[in-house]
Amino acid sequence: MDRAADRREPTMRDVAALAKVSTKTVSRVINGLPGAGAEVADRVRAAARTLGYRPNLTASSLRRSDRRSATIGVLFEDLSNPFDAALLRAVEDRARHAGVLVLAGSSEDDHTLQRELLVSLSTRRVDGVVVMAVGGHQDALQQERDRGTPMVLVDRPPTFGGTDCVTTTNRDSSRDAVLHLAALGHRDIAFLGDRRTLWTSQERYTGYLEGLAQAGLTLRDELVRTDLHGADLAETATGALFDLDRPPTAVFTAQNLVTVGAMRLLRARDLHRRVAVIGFDDFPLADMLDPGITVVRQDVPGIGRRAAELILARIDGDTSPPVHAVVPAALVRRGSGEIAPVS
Amino acid sequence: MDRAADRREPTMRDVAALAKVSTKTVSRVINGLPGAGAEVADRVRAAARTLGYRPNLTASSLRRSDRRSATIGVLFEDLSNPFDAALLRAVEDRARHAGVLVLAGSSEDDHTLQRELLVSLSTRRVDGVVVMAVGGHQDALQQERDRGTPMVLVDRPPTFGGTDCVTTTNRDSSRDAVLHLAALGHRDIAFLGDRRTLWTSQERYTGYLEGLAQAGLTLRDELVRTDLHGADLAETATGALFDLDRPPTAVFTAQNLVTVGAMRLLRARDLHRRVAVIGFDDFPLADMLDPGITVVRQDVPGIGRRAAELILARIDGDTSPPVHAVVPAALVRRGSGEIAPVS
């Protein structure tokens, strides 16, 4: 076994000495800059190879005028949510193609932690930050943004100026989902939502209201349940709905864990074939359930790609006005949303 | 909107000038080192705060003797696989508590890409690397390891020396799963596996063989289907199994996508209530299906935590002999694995 741990990493100086040139010439060859003859360049490359030389990007970015670290930070709430995972993947994918690596950090919906992570990132001089989770106030984000760090918010618009964001068609797609249910004849459509503090929840609720209005239905307040953070709360709330004298015949669940919780209850009460369900956010195996769950599917890779493109452009010096990019979601019909009301 | 993008970041020199001390004193205060009076320290901290000073970790690690970047690299295959996502999350969590951030990169099962990512990471002078995906040869890994980079493999033992790894009880748990099925009276138990080049596939297959042997059952070669990379291939292969004259009464699926594919077919042929299924690897909503899927659940957070602890220890200079940590998996009974053979 090779105990190489204590061996010093070779530097440009070592390569230069072996190739009998100056470090500057090594720099030119390594970076592919002009000003080095073919013969010398070969010698340098050979020396680099024999020594196993790897340029030190941190030293390089320290000295370089652009000061780039070719690294961006990505903050998310919880990777165990497939939405976050897919988003990170999409951002990482796009960034990698630009030679940029991703420093990942999960804030677990904790403002203190988020602030600390932002400091950690800025301490490492990332070129920009993509933030895909912020409940409540955005002070820490604004503070970081004001320092000049390029920033893109995902799934939430900024409460402060000068910052790009990428969201999906929360309101329009929610409205469409409700209209889809109404078109089947449903008149009692419940709304089950995540925490009201979340911008997406509010948007989806607004879309729900718009849908009801557009279909000529009246809102029944008791069919609206919000602040359902997690599948368990959603399950309980769904139970309460079906204890009503006049229970809903259709349910619009405005977040994927809420959908799962609702389905769990419907299944337990054997209502899953009689009550229509449309969920916002797709989730794995939604097609495997019986019936398959009709969902509003966000274009997660599209959102991630767009976010990455925006941050990369800003890092490249794009100073055009801030953008709110909206990536369209689509209704995926799998059965649960196509159940007509029992007459 | 604050156009701060072009304002130079404040440095120690700026803080020193404002606090009327030397940069070295600022360094002492910022790093909490002794040798600075209380009054001076307060002045320095105040100056740092007014300027919005953030230490530059890249410059610091360049100069420091330990040369630490407080960053580790994590390579995974595909974040859209919940196994990878949960693992990354666990590693990130543990690392964060040690003040270490994670540079994430997906290799997408491509050796060229993996090699490039390793170079990118080493170019950024990460302190260590956790690798959770390598099919086939490990040349690039060994090369990186030989440079002295601390490394931990997850889910696969190294083919070279001097490197830690963390795996689960692939063989033992597979054997137990088969014995569980055999105890119900199953005598025709099929094996559906991922690519044979994967070490985990081989281990699980070996466990399957051990289980058959221990239960006194004879292997029927036509009930073994491997190289099923992805749910679609698994679905097709499962179909072929049930076209046999004497189809299996139970199926052991050795990977989560394989399980999903198999379930898809069983559902399509309405066999899902008659054929027993045990899958290796849990997956979201496995409990929501009908029947719930009995699985061998790996302790993914445990694996991730262990991997992080190992790499952090190595970075801290632990030179004890390489470790192969084995984190036990557990059988989770949900129904599909408890179906008795139809007589």
Next chain:
DNA sequence: AACTCCTACGTCAACGTTGACGTAACCGCC
């Protein structure tokens, strides 16, 4: 009173790299 020791600072150089600039050799051209 002379000494050692300690504390609280400061000075300087170096980490690995690159921007700015210098220079020697060679080219073409009137």
Next chain:
DNA sequence: GGCGGTTACGTCAACGTTGACGTAGGAGTT
């Protein structure tokens, strides 16, 4: 054959920080 231009190098300092070391002043010891 002298001039301007280009090419292929080299030299030097600086990026932001910290390790090694220096020093002034005060406290404690003999």
